[in-house]
Amino acid sequence: MNKAGKKLVVMIPCYNEEKTLFKVLRSIPKKIAGIAKIETLVIDDGSTDNSLVIAKKASANHLLIHRQNKGLGATFKDGMEKCLELAADVIVNLDGDGQFDSGEMVRLVEPVLKDEAGMVTGSRFLHKVRIKNMPFIRFLGNKIFTLIINNLTNSKFTDTQCGFRAYSREAALRLNLFGEFTYTQEVFLNLAEVGAIIKERPISVTYKKGRNSRISGSLFAYGKNSLGIITRAIRDIQPLKFFGVPAVIIALTGFFINIFMFIRFVILGKTSPFKSLIDVGIALIIIGVLVMFLALVADMQRKIRLNQEEMLYLLKKQNYENKRK
Helix, strand or coil: CCHHHEEEEEEEEECCCCCCHHHHHHCCCCCCCCEEEEEEEEEEECCCCCHHHHHHHCCCCEEEEECCCCCHHHHHHHHHHHHHHCCCCEEEECCCCCCECHHHHHHHHHHHHCCCCCEEEEECCCCCCCCCCCCHHHHHHHHHHHHHHHHHHCCCCCCCCCCCEEEEHHHHHHCCCCCCCCCHHHHHHHHHHCCCCEEEEECCECCCCCCCCCCCCCHHHHHHHHHHHHHHHHHHHCHHHHHHHHHHHHHHHHHHHHHHHHHHHHHHCCCCCCCHHHHHHHHHHHHHHHHHHHHHHHHHHHHHHHHHHHHHHHHHHHHHHHHHC
16 A cells, blocks of 8 residues: 555553543544544453443444453554554554543654654653653653663663554564553563664643553552563563573672682681582582573574564464455
8 A cells, every 4th residue: 555545543442431432532633644544443451331332422443342351461462453454554552541632643653654663652751841640659660661671672762651652564563462461661672672663752641630540550560560571571582681690690609609718728728617608609600500501592592482473473464464455
């Protein structure tokens, strides 16, 4: 499809958003330069209120229904697959709680249409102004996770937790996600590993006082699950660092313990009362060597995984392209 005829699908994951979903759907732009067709997809993650009724009333083009709550990560993954089935050339993910200005998706879509980025994420902090009603602990957590993602991807992003994003079809095909609770950090790491270009654009956000996200849940649970996802991602993406650094630390600790014991024996002619440290030092060296061996095996597995993901990408591309014909 040429650039003048691209199709945009706006996907909206929601869980009990009956109060805001209608307004969100009706506020989505009807026309965007370079886009020939705009469709909406609501992914209902087991809502117990009237979210589905509201989605139909607001004339959502497509509905994807989870009979039970699966979590934001699973909802996002299912939504992206559905968007590919719908032959989307550009995909925008927009929360159903109304905290983002849907009109700002135009600035997110633009770099994707120009093939300047595979993903464009909204940043709540590029404006460098204080966000009203944003809890300090959420702000701090965002900064910490963003720092971690930046270190892992050698980047300088300002906001890696924002879900308001635009994706090219190519980027969507490249995604391989496993987290059920959330997806925001995993997407950054996944796309950065395959070399996709990621850009930020400033967006505005409105937080209602005392309101927690119905999808991501409590801050504590969000932090715990996000940290778990990042840890697993580091293990898979940088196995030499993940296993190798502890291996070196463990082995060197054992080595220096034995050096200490050797010097003590040379000077004093005895090892008591620390004789047991010799066994500890030897054990640590052995453990360090074994963990380093694990690091090498994990690195080999990473190369195998990358080859498998490339084959999966080609299969997905062929499968979805056949469905477009």
